[in-house]
Amino acid sequence: MKNNREEKRADLRNRLIAAAERQIAEKGLAGLKARDITAEAGCALGALYNAVEDLDMLVLHVNSRTLTRLGKTLLSAAEPADTADDTMQALAAAYVGFACENRRLWIALFEHRLPEGREIPDWHKRDHAVLIEVIIPPLRQLRPDLDKTALTLRARTTFAAVHGVVQLALQGKFVGVPLDHLRDEVAALVLSMTRGAQVART
Amino acid sequence: MKNNREEKRADLRNRLIAAAERQIAEKGLAGLKARDITAEAGCALGALYNAVEDLDMLVLHVNSRTLTRLGKTLLSAAEPADTADDTMQALAAAYVGFACENRRLWIALFEHRLPEGREIPDWHKRDHAVLIEVIIPPLRQLRPDLDKTALTLRARTTFAAVHGVVQLALQGKFVGVPLDHLRDEVAALVLSMTRGAQVART
DNA sequence: AGGAATTCGTGAACAGCGTTCAATAGCTTT
DNA sequence: AAAGCTATTGAACGCTGTTCACGAATTCCT
Numbered sequence: 105m106k107n108n109r110e111e112k113r114a115d116l117r118n119r120l121i122a123a124a125e126r127q128i129a130e131k132g133l134a135g136l137k138a139r140d141i142t143a144e145a146g147c148a149l150g151a152l153y154n155a156v157e158d159l160d161m162l163v164l165h166v167n168s169r170t171l172t173r174l175g176k177t178l179l180s181a182a183e184p185a186d187t188a189d190d191t192m193q194a195l196a197a198a199y200v201g202f203a204c205e206n207r208r209l210w211i212a213l214f215e216h217r218l219p220e221g222r223e224i225p226d227w228h229k230r231d232h233a234v235l236i237e238v239i240i241p242p243l244r245q246l247r248p249d250l251d252k253t254a255l256t257l258r259a260r261t262t263f264a265a266v267h268g269v270v271q272l273a274l275q276g277k278f279v280g281v282p283l284d285h286l287r288d289e290v291a292a293l294v295l296s297m298t299r300g301a302q303v304a305r306t
Numbered sequence: 307m308k309n310n311r312e313e314k315r316a317d318l319r320n321r322l323i324a325a326a327e328r329q330i331a332e333k334g335l336a337g338l339k340a341r342d343i344t345a346e347a348g349c350a351l352g353a354l355y356n357a358v359e360d361l362d363m364l365v366l367h368v369n370s371r372t373l374t375r376l377g378k379t380l381l382s383a384a385e386p387a388d389t390a391d392d393t394m395q396a397l398a399a400a401y402v403g404f405a406c407e408n409r410r411l412w413i414a415l416f417e418h419r420l421p422e423g424r425e426i427p428d429w430h431k432r433d434h435a436v437l438i439e440v441i442i443p444p445l446r447q448l449r450p451d452l453d454k455t456a457l458t459l460r461a462r463t464t465f466a467a468v469h470g471v472v473q474l475a476l477q478g479k480f481v482g483v484p485l486d487h488l489r490d491e492v493a494a495l496v497l498s499m500t501r502g503a504q505v506a507r508t
Numbered sequence: 509a510g511g512a513a514t515t516c517g518t519g520a521a522c523a524g525c526g527t528t529c530a531a532t533a534g535c536t537t538t
Numbered sequence: 539a540a541a542g543c544t545a546t547t548g549a550a551c552g553c554t555g556t557t558c559a560c561g562a563a564t565t566c567c568t
Contacts, residue, residue, distance in 0.1 A: 109535070109544080116545095132422065138526060148547045150528075155545095159526065214479070215419075220334060224480065232481050260483050261471055261491040268470015269463055277416070278426065279434050281462050289463040293499070300502025311515080311564065318517095340555060350518045352557075361555065 117155045119145040125166045125209065133163070133212040163216050164224070168231045170209045175234035177202050182238055188245035189298045195238055196266050196294045200287055203270050211275060214267075236260055246301045262297060266290055319357045321347040327368045327411065335365070335414040365418050366426070370433045372411045377436035379404045384440050390447035391500045397440055398468050398496045402489055405472050416473060438462055448503045464499060468492055 123144035127136055138159055142149050156162045181198035185191040203210040218224060239259040244250075250258060269290055272280030281289045325346035329338055340361055344351050358364045383400035387393040405412040420426060441461040446452075452460060471492055474482030483491045 112535095113545080134419070134421065137524090139524095149526095150548070151546055153527065215417075217336070217417075217477070219336065229480050232479075235481050257483060257487055257491060258494070260474075260481060261495055263481060264471040264474045264483065265467035265495055266470070268468070268473060269466040271470060271473075272462075272466045275419070277434075278431050279437050279462060279465060281459060281466065285459055289459060292460070293463055293467055296502030297495070297498050298502070300498030300500070314564095315516085339553090341553095351555095352519070353517055355556065356516065 113155065116145065116147060116151065120147075120152060120155055120162060121165045121169065124162050125169060128163075128166060128212050129206070129208050132208045133215050136163070160216075160218055160222075161225075163212065164228045166209070167213050167216065168228055170206065170213055171231040171234065173206075174199075174202050174210075175231075175238075178234065178238045182242070188242040189295075191242035192239075192246075192262075192294050192298050193291060195242070196290050197287065199266060200270055200290050203274055204283075204286075207274060211271075214271060235263055239263055243301075246298055265293065265297065269293060315357065318347065318349060318353065322349075322354060322357055322364060323367045323371065326364050327371060330365075330368060330414050331408070331410050334410045335417050338365070362418075362420055362424075363427075365414065366430045368411070369415050369418065370430055372408065372415055373433040373436065375408075376401075376404050376412075377433075377440075380436065380440045384444070390444040391497075393444035394441075394448075394464075394496050394500050395493060397444070398492050399489065401468060402472055402492050405476055406485075406488075409476060413473075413477060416469075437465055441465055445503075448500055467495065467499065471495060 120141060123141045124136060127140060127144065136159070138152055139149055141162070142152050152159070152162070156165070177198050178195055181194045182191050185194045236256065236259045239262055240255055243259050243262065244255055247255065247258065269281060270286065273283055273286045274280070322343060325343045326338060329342060329346070338361070340354055341351060343364070344354050354361070354364070358367070379400050380397055383396045384393050387396045438458065438461045441464055442457055445461050445464065446457055449457065449460065471483060472488065475485055475488045476482070
């Protein structure tokens with residue numbers, strides 16, 4: 105029975121990730137403490153470092169989970185729409201909705217940073233990709249003149265633009281848009297980007 | 307001679323802010339340590355807490371300095387241009403330039419967060435205002451239909467959109483635009499926003 | 509000018525943090 | 539059933555920001 109061993113190991117790992125996720129959702133990334141996590145997961149402090157390399161890596165696992173949920177939300181939001189404009193709007197609206205409903209977890213997604221010199225592991229990078237991939241199909245309709253790499257580049261820019269508005273608003277950074285206007289402003293931004301894309305062709 | 311007292315006090319304060327600024331520029335916000343700052347400023351550890359409320363507040367002072375420099379950069383970039391489109395492009399380009407040349411200090415501007423429940427003091431909020439104010443004149447030309455509050459709102463959105471692209475690129479967040487395409491992509495975004503604004507009127 | 513009063517700088521001490529590690533307990537294999 | 543290996547434990551470590559009693563310096567008052 106080697107299964108039992110790996111089973112328990114994976115179980116503890118999941119309990120730790122779940123506890124960390126719950127605590128980030130409750131108190132934010134800055135309020136995440138190793139001792140609280142292990143207490144909630146029902147293990148000793150040191151066990152965390154056997155199940156997972158680091159606290160940072162634990163956060164990355166939580167973030168991957170959040171990204172998976174966000175990806176599903178975006179994919180199902182993109183489906184029913186017909187025109188590229190509508191799809192863009194639906195994606196942006198879904199993004200705003202997810203960020204508002206999962207505020208602290210969403211903030212952790214972009215607030216967290218590895219200590220200088222450490223590289224983000226590939227398995228986590230892959231989970232980010234969906235954010236860009238969902239934008240490419242509608243963007244291709246709007247900009248049939250762009251080739252694949254230019255399209256990817258523009259998709260990143262488009263994502264980042266919407267993301268910036270949401271981020272400054274959600275972290276209450278004073279220069280950010282007030283929360284009750286966030287949806288409308290994002291919609292206006294996306295509209296001007298899609299309209300502008302069709303006119304500009306740059 | 308009350309002057310001497312306040313003079314020395316202000317001098318130490320400035321040395322502390324300068325040391326913190328230099329160290330953020332060198333090692334980033336995460337590498338900022340109270341002991342290193344006081345060592346560089348030439349005072350004891352405890353003196354920091356007499357000159358300044360907190361490490362957080364020291365960072366805010368550094369950020370205010372950065373914002374003042376950024377504000378000047380933007381103001382002088384906006385001046386010579388004639389059309390609103392050009393002004394917008396000049397502002398965005400100046401913003402990108404400043405962020406790239408003052409990378410760590412610029413990142414600290416948006417990475418730093420006060421512990422939950424603490425409010426950003428007014429003197430620091432005021433220093434943020436310039437980021438929005440420079441956008442309003444050209445935006446008013448593009449959108450003469452909007453009233454003052456709607457204009458402010460749209461200015462925040464416009465800023466946040468550009469900001470988002472720069473931020474994700476500069477912190478190397480993988481979904482971000484590669485640094486060597488940043489200038490072009492921001493220019494393209496601004497173009498589609500200005501063109502889109504003139505067409506959309508929303 | 510000189511003593512009193514107030515303020516300031518000092519650095520050891522404290523509490524809290526992430527992380528490590530020798531010892532212990534528990535499972536797996538022979 | 540015993541040996542061998544791995545996982546778990548929690549005390550201990552080093553580093554953090556912050557505090558505070560003490561001594562030095564400066565200002566104020568007469």
